Amino acid sequence: MSPLPTFSTMAPEAGLKKALSLSRPDIIEEVKNSGLKGRGGAGFPTGMKWNFAAAARAEEKFIICNADEGEPGTFKDRVILQEHADLVFEGMTIAGKAVGATQGILFLRGEYTYLRPHLEAVLAKRREQKFLGKQILGSDLEFDIRIFMGAGAYICGEETALIxxxxxxxxxxxxxxxxxxNTGFLGRPSVVNNVETLASAACILQKGADWWKAMGTEKSSGFKIFSISGDCQKPGVYEFPMGITVAQLLKEVAGEGAKAVQVGGASGQCIPASQFERTIAFEDIPTGGSIIVFGQQRDMLDVLHNFLDFFVDESCGQCTPCRRGNVKLLEGVELLKEGQCSMAYLKELCALGETMQIASKCGLGQSSPSAFLSVVHNFRAEIMGRTPSHV
Ligand SMILES: Cc1cc2nc3c(=O)[nH]c(=O)nc-3n(C[C@H](O)[C@H](O)[C@H](O)COP(=O)(O)O)c2cc1C
Ligand code: SF4
Known part of the structure; x- marks a missing residue:
């Protein structure tokens, strides 16, 4: 069975045909009504984003599909592109009509180069079938898509670095x-959307906003694709409704008995077992889809060390809170491991983390302290366990 059951049941191009029969504002209204929020992590309402780009005045506009997928623990966009590339390209074409763009760009993660021949073949077939190019399906819509290869930097998933x-x-x-x-690629209005967001938008055009809204929660409608890894017996890519509890999700992947679950990748929150009844939804624990399960045997300082090492490497270095802050947090974790971090210094590190969250220039530095802060909050006794009380 496909790990993506709902995407698998979609009728080919039904969303595009529907969009061609609607006016631009009506397409945007349908997406707005569905309550679809961006699946790339930040959860910005998709209909509103399309509306801003539609309202911008320019000779040229772009639809950019963000397939950089660099968040540790995330691998769902790879599967969506492998199995449902047509749905993603259909979503981009619908977005093109909605905002008045004629060009689409798929920004593909460098490590996914092996997917490129498949994706180029899908694009070529779509041109033959008149799903791309001039006069799409006999209408006056013109739209085409090209692929641009990323080069392996995590920061290039951030939409302005990507541009x-x-x-x-x-x-x-x-x-x-x-x-x-308003001012995106080449200074022109550009919509940047995640792979899954665009595929979901194509489904919404096909099945309607009410169908989407019937799933999930009031503030987080629809279903979501998750990449689940770590200490569970059935890791993989899963579709679940938004609002699923951490406990329900662990049951599905045979990960019961976990010590903690990292929701949202390295830049997300570390949820302890006492909070497994919380829901995965924008109003509670948000995520771009990365779920990492930690079993009882895991040392939470090893977990933090790994994440902070990653951020020190991947910070672009433009702003001080992120460039220096991640290094200081990593050094703090090393002190904790050596049993040399006093409670007073731990408090200073937490204050530093909170400063990074508000003073960093982009989402990388704003979110990189989250795991540190949640582990300090939820596992204080464990992480201070090696430090004697006189330090
Ligand atoms: C450091 C960093 C890395 C990111 N990586 C990705 C990514 O790989 N894929 C993605 O869709 N969004 C990523 N984002 C979020 C994008 O900036 C942007 O919000 C998203 O592509 C918008 O699409 P959506 O509205 O459909 O979620 C990243 C953000 C940051 C700060
Ligand atoms: S927060 Fe600052 S240093 Fe860190 S990646 Fe963003 S711009 Fe670069």
Missing amino acids: EALEGFRGEPRNRPPFPV
Whole structure:
């Protein structure tokens, strides 16, 4: 059975045909009504994003599909692209009609180069079938898609760094505002959406906003695709409704008895067993889809060391809170491991983490202290366990 049951049941191009029969505002209204929120992590309402880009005045606009998928523990976009590329390209074409863009770009993670021949073949077939190009399905819609290869930097998943990379510059985040919907690729209005968001939008056009809203919670409608790894017997890619509890999810993947679950990848929160009844939803524990299960045997300092090592490597270095802050947090974890971190210094590190959350320029530095702060909060006795009381 496919790990993506709902995507598998979609009738080919039914969403695109529906979109061709609707006006641009009506397409956006349908997506807005569904309550679809971006699946790339930040959860920005998709209909609103499309509306901003539609309202921007420009000769040229772009739809950019973010397939950089660099968050540790995330591998669902790879499976969506492998199994349902048509649905993703259909979603991009619908977005193109909705905002008035004629060009789409798939920004593909460098490590997914092996997917490129398959994706190019799907695009070529879509051109033959008149799902791309001029006069799509006999309408006046013009839209085409090209693939741009990423080069392996995590920061290039951040939408403005991604745009810099597309323009041929070093992948470093831009100041926001202006936002890409107004000033994006080549200074033109650009919608940047996650792979899953675009595939979901195609489903919503086909099945309607009410169908989508009937799943999930009031504030987090629909279903979500999860990448689940770590200490469970059935790791893999799963579709669950939004609002599933951590405990229910662990049961599905045979991970009961876990000590903690990292929701949202390295930049997410570490949830202890006492909170497994909490829900995975934008209003409770948000996630772009990465779930990492930690069994009882895991040392939470090893977990933090691994994550912070990653952030020290991947920080682009533009702003001080992130460039220096991640190094200081990593050193703090090393002190904790050596039993040399006093409670007073731990408090200072937490204050540093909180400062990084508000003072960093982009989402990397704003979210990199989350795991540290949640582990300190939820596993204080364990992480201070090696430090004698006189330190
Ligand atoms: C460091 C960093 C890495 C990111 N990586 C990705 C990524 O790989 N894929 C993705 O869709 N969004 C990623 N994002 C979020 C994007 O900036 C952006 O919010 C998203 O692509 C918007 O799409 P959505 O509205 O469909 O979620 C990342 C953000 C940050 C700060
Ligand atoms: S927060 Fe980090 S990744 Fe983002 S701009 Fe600052 S240094 Fe670069």
